[in-house]
Amino acid sequence: MKILVPCKRVPNPEQKLKIAGGAGGTIDLSGAAWQVNPFDEYAVETALRLTEKGKGGERSGEVVIVSIGPKEVTQPMRGLLAMGADRGLLVAGEDSALDAEVVARTLEAVVNAEKPDLVVMGKQTVDGESNQVGQLLAAYLGWPQATFLASIVVAADGKSATVTREVDAGVEEKKVRLPAVVTVDLRIIGKKAVRNAGLAGAETEWEDNQRYASLKGIMAAKKKEIREATLESLGVTAAPRVKHTKHEAPAGRKAGVKVASVEELVAKLRDEAKVL
Amino acid sequence: MGAVAVFLESANGTVRSTSLPAVTAARELAKHHGGPVVGIVIGGGGAPGDAARYVDKVMSYDSPALAAPLAETWAPALAAAVKKAGATALVGSATSTGKDVLPRASALLDAAMASDIIAVVGAKNFRRPTYAGNALSDVELQTDVVVATVRQTEFAAAAPAAQAGTVEAQDAGTVDALGAEFVALHATRSARPELTEAKVVVSGGRGMKAGENFKVLEELTDLLGGALGASRAACDAGMVPNDLQVGQTGKVVAPKLYIAVAISGAIQHLAGMKGSKVIVAINKDPEAPIFQVADYGLVATWESAVPALIAQLREIKKLKNPA
Numbered sequence: 001m002k003i004l005v006p007c008k009r010v011p012n013p014e015q016k017l018k019i020a021g022g023a024g025g026t027i028d029l030s031g032a033a034w035q036v037n038p039f040d041e042y043a044v045e046t047a048l049r050l051t052e053k054g055k056g057g058e059r060s061g062e063v064v065i066v067s068i069g070p071k072e073v074t075q076p077m078r079g080l081l082a083m084g085a086d087r088g089l090l091v092a093g094e095d096s097a098l099d100a101e102v103v104a105r106t107l108e109a110v111v112n113a114e115k116p117d118l119v120v121m122g123k124q125t126v127d128g129e130s131n132q133v134g135q136l137l138a139a140y141l142g143w144p145q146a147t148f149l150a151s152i153v154v155a156a157d158g159k160s161a162t163v164t165r166e167v168d169a170g171v172e173e174k175k176v177r178l179p180a181v182v183t184v185d186l187r188i189i190g191k192k193a194v195r196n197a198g199l200a201g202a203e204t205e206w207e208d209n210q211r212y213a214s215l216k217g218i219m220a221a222k223k224k225e226i227r228e229a230t231l232e233s234l235g236v237t238a239a240p241r242v243k244h245t246k247h248e249a250p251a252g253r254k255a256g257v258k259v260a261s262v263e264e265l266v267a268k269l270r271d272e273a274k275v276l
Numbered sequence: 277m278g279a280v281a282v283f284l285e286s287a288n289g290t291v292r293s294t295s296l297p298a299v300t301a302a303r304e305l306a307k308h309h310g311g312p313v314v315g316i317v318i319g320g321g322g323a324p325g326d327a328a329r330y331v332d333k334v335m336s337y338d339s340p341a342l343a344a345p346l347a348e349t350w351a352p353a354l355a356a357a358v359k360k361a362g363a364t365a366l367v368g369s370a371t372s373t374g375k376d377v378l379p380r381a382s383a384l385l386d387a388a389m390a391s392d393i394i395a396v397v398g399a400k401n402f403r404r405p406t407y408a409g410n411a412l413s414d415v416e417l418q419t420d421v422v423v424a425t426v427r428q429t430e431f432a433a434a435a436p437a438a439q440a441g442t443v444e445a446q447d448a449g450t451v452d453a454l455g456a457e458f459v460a461l462h463a464t465r466s467a468r469p470e471l472t473e474a475k476v477v478v479s480g481g482r483g484m485k486a487g488e489n490f491k492v493l494e495e496l497t498d499l500l501g502g503a504l505g506a507s508r509a510a511c512d513a514g515m516v517p518n519d520l521q522v523g524q525t526g527k528v529v530a531p532k533l534y535i536a537v538a539i540s541g542a543i544q545h546l547a548g549m550k551g552s553k554v555i556v557a558i559n560k561d562p563e564a565p566i567f568q569v570a571d572y573g574l575v576a577t578w579e580s581a582v583p584a585l586i587a588q589l590r591e592i593k594k595l596k597n598p599a
Contacts, residue, residue: 013524014543017410027411039525100379101388126524126544129406130391132379135347139383144348144456147376150518162459167372168294168472168527170464170519172345177455186511186525187518208514241388245401246414253550256571258562262584265556265574266592273554273571275476275533276592 039122082213283368289322344458429530476502483538541566
C-alpha cells in the first residue's frame with residue numbers, strides 16, 4: 001500500500017521559548033534548534049510498520065513524506081528517509097504564512113496528485129498545538145478519519161483498517177474504509193500496536209519505540225528523491241485565516257516553600273492550604 | 277452577527293458535566309455576537325430536555341443513524357445546525373469527542389477555528405496556550421463563522437439559566453458514515469473519578485521505577501478520593517497505561533490538590549498541571565524543576581515519604597470520623 005505521511009519541523013520543545021517585546025510580543029525562533037514534530041516521527045514509524053513483513057522483514061509498499069516549509073526542512077526530511085521512508089516532497093512555504101487551513105488544502109492537493117491508500121499523521125504539533133489538520137484534510141477529501149490512534153490493523157484485503165483511539169473514557173474501537181486519514185497518539189509505537197494483516201501475522205512484534213536510522217539507512221537516504229513543489233505548482237489558492245495578534249509569556253507560579261518533613265507537609269496542607 | 281451554537285455532549289439522558297464549561301464560553305461569546313445561545317444535542321433520551329436548562333434553544337438530532345459517536349456523521353449534523361440556526365460561532369469542550377468532531381465541522385462550515393481556548397477576547401478573538409503552555413497566543417479568526425474548542429479547566433461549569441429554553445427536534449436527513457463504523461468503547465474501569473474532573477490528582481513519574489510501585493500511589497489516591505495520573509516518562513516506560521498521562525501530550529488537569537511524586541517536571545508535564553490550585557512535589561532531587569512550580573516541596577524519596585504521608589492522612593481521617 002502507498003502511505004502519505006505529512007511532517008512538520010518544530011522548535012525543540014525542551015528549549016526555553018523566547019518571546020520578544022512585551023505586549024503584542026512575537027515568538028523569537030532565530031536561535032531555535034529544529035527537529036521533527038515527535039508525533040510525526042511516530043506517524044513515520046507507523047507507516048513503515050504497515051509496509052513491512054514483520055520486524056526487519058521485507059518491505060512492500062511505499063511511504064512518502066510531505067512537508068511544507070523553508071529549504072532547511074530538507075535536512076530533517078533526510079532523517080526520515082534514513083529511517084526507511086522512500087521519498088519526500090517539500091512544498092516551499094514560510095511557517096508564518098501557514099495555518100491549519102493552508103496546510104490542509106496543500107495536503108489535499110498532494111493527496112489528489114499522489115493518490116495514497118492511507119494518510120498517517122501526528123495528532124498535533126507540539127508548537128501550534130492546534131490538532132486540526134488531519135480532521136480538516138479528511139473532511140476536504142470526503143474520507144473517513146480516525147484520530148488519536150493507539151493501534152491500527154490494516155485488513156488483509158487492504159480495503160479497511162480497524163483501529164483503537166485514545167478517548168477520555170478509555171479506548172474506542174473503530175473501523176474505517178480506506179482510503180482514510182488517521183492521526184497517531186503515543187501508544188502507537190508499542191510493540192504490537194501496528195500491523196498490516198496482508199503482510200504480517202498476529203504474532204508480529206516490533207521494537208518498543210520508533211526506530212533510529214542505521215548507517216546503511218543514512219547512506220541510502222542520500223540517494224532518495226526529495227522533490228520540490230510550491231503552492232502555485234500544486235494549484236493551492238488557500239490563504240491563512242488565523243491571525244496571531246499577540247503572544248505573551250504566561251504568569252509564573254508564585255515560588256513555594258520547601259518543607260522539612262511529612263509532618264510539616266501535612267500541617268501546611270491542612271492549616272494553610274486547607275485542602276485536607 | 278448571530279447566534280452562538282454550543283455542542284452539548286450527553287450520556288445517560290443528561291448533558292455531560294464536561295460540556296458545561298463550553299456553555300460558559302458560549303454565554304461570554306454571545307455578548308459579542310448579540311444572538312441567543314443554541315445548544316446542539318445529538319442523541320435523544322432525556323438529554324435535550326436537560327440541555328434546555330442551560331441554553332435559549334436546543335436543536336435535537338435524535339436519529340438511530342447518529343447513535344454512535346462518529347466524526348463522519350456528527351460533523352455534518354453540527355454544521356447543518358449552525359447554518360439553520362444562523363449561528364456565527366460554534367463552540368464545544370476540548371474533550372476527545374470535541375477535538376475529533378469540531379475541526380471536521382469547521383471544515384464543512386468553511387470556518388476558521390481556535391483549539392483549546394482559555395479566554396474569549398472578542399467576537400472572533402480568543403486566547404490559547406501554545407508551545408506546551410510556554411506562550412499564550414491571541415488569535416483572530418478571519419472568517420464569517422468561527423469555531424472554537426474550550427479548555428474545560430479554564431471556564432467554570434455553567435449553572436442552569438433563569439429560564440429554560442425550548443427544544444426543537446431536527447431532521448438529520450440522509451446520514452452517510454463514509455464507510456466508518458463505531459465498533460466498541462472499552463472504558464477504563466475504575467472506581468476513581470475521571471482524571472480531568474477529580475478534585476485531587478496524585479501522579480507518579482519515572483522515579484517510581486516500576487509499575488508495581490504505583491500501588492502505594494493508588495493507596496494515597498484512594499485515601500484522598502482522587503484520580504491517579506502519571507508523567508509521560510512513566511507511561512513511555514510502560515509502568516502505567518497512557519490514559520493516565522498528564523501533560524501537553526496527555527490530559528490537562530487543574531484539581532484543587534496535585535501531588536507529583538518522583539516527577540522531575542519536564543515542560544511537557546508542567547503544561548498539563550500548572551493550573552492546579554495547590555501543587556505538592558515529592559522528589560529526592562532538590563534541583564528538580566518541579567519544585568519551581570510547587571507550593572510545597574519535600575525533598576525525599578517516595579519510598580520513605582509516601583508511606584509516611586499515608587499513615588498521617590489515616591490518622592487525620594480517624595480523628596475526623598471516629599468509628
